[in-house]
Amino acid sequence: MAKRALIPSEFRAAADQLKMSPGIVSGDHVFLTGVTGSDAHGQMPDDAETQIRNAFEKIGSVLRAGGLTFGSIVEMTSYHVGLRDHFGLFDAICLEYLGEPYPAWTAVEIAGLRREGAIVEIRVIAHADRV
Numbered sequence: 001m002a003k004r005a006l007i008p009s010e011f012r013a014a015a016d017q018l019k020m021s022p023g024i025v026s027g028d029h030v031f032l033t034g035v036t037g038s039d040a041h042g043q044m045p046d047d048a049e050t051q052i053r054n055a056f057e058k059i060g061s062v063l064r065a066g067g068l069t070f071g072s073i074v075e076m077t078s079y080h081v082g083l084r085d086h087f088g089l090f091d092a093i094c095l096e097y098l099g100e101p102y103p104a105w106t107a108v109e110i111a112g113l114r115r116e117g118a119i120v121e122i123r124v125i126a127h128a129d130r131v
Contacts, residue, residue, distance in 0.1 A: 006030065008065040010040065011058075023062040030066050034079070034123035035059060036115045044117035048086040052093045055122050060097070063126060072126040073103045079121045083109035086119060 006023030007015050015022060023032045035058040037051025038044050045051050063069060076098075078090065087107070103124070113121050 006062055006065045008061045010061060014042075022058075023066060025066060028127055029074075030063070030068060030072070030126040030128060032059060032062050032124045032126070034077075034121040035062075036113060036118040036121050038115060038118070044115060046117070048089055048119055049093070051119055052086070052090050055120055056093065056097045059122060059124055066126070066128065068126050068128055070097045071099065072128055073098065073124045074127045075104045075125040076106075077123050078105070078107045079110050079113065080107060081110060081112055081119045083107065090120065 003024055003026040005015075005021035006025060007021060011022045020033055022035075023030050035055050036044070037054040039050075039054055045054065059073075060070065063072060080087070080090070090107075113119075115121075
């Protein structure tokens with residue numbers, strides 16, 4: 001099965017540096033690399049709300065590069081540092097982006113993430129008939 005990368009222009013430098021694809025189209029599915037809430041300049045905001053919104057906006061950017069929307073997401077895994085401290089906020093913001101039928105979702109509390117100061121990383125799998 002053929003596969004191809006989805007790399008929005010704003011992700012090109014990071015993708016080249018890290019030797020990874022923000023998204024991979026494989027068959028009818030698109031697999032997104034996990035994203036944290038850093039801003040467009042690579043800085044990690046101090047507040048949870050900005051980090052969470054930034055992460056969802058990055059997901060949206062990769063989905064759009066494949067002609068998809070948040071409604072295309074079929075599975076989501078979120079990794080949280082201090083899950084109980086921000087889960088209500090995460091859930092509320094998540095519902096601004098996702099609707100019925102909601103994707104399958106697993107939320108995992110972890111000790112830390114690769115990016116210093118990150119409190120959340122989100123990865124998704126999306127489905128499309130033709131990408």
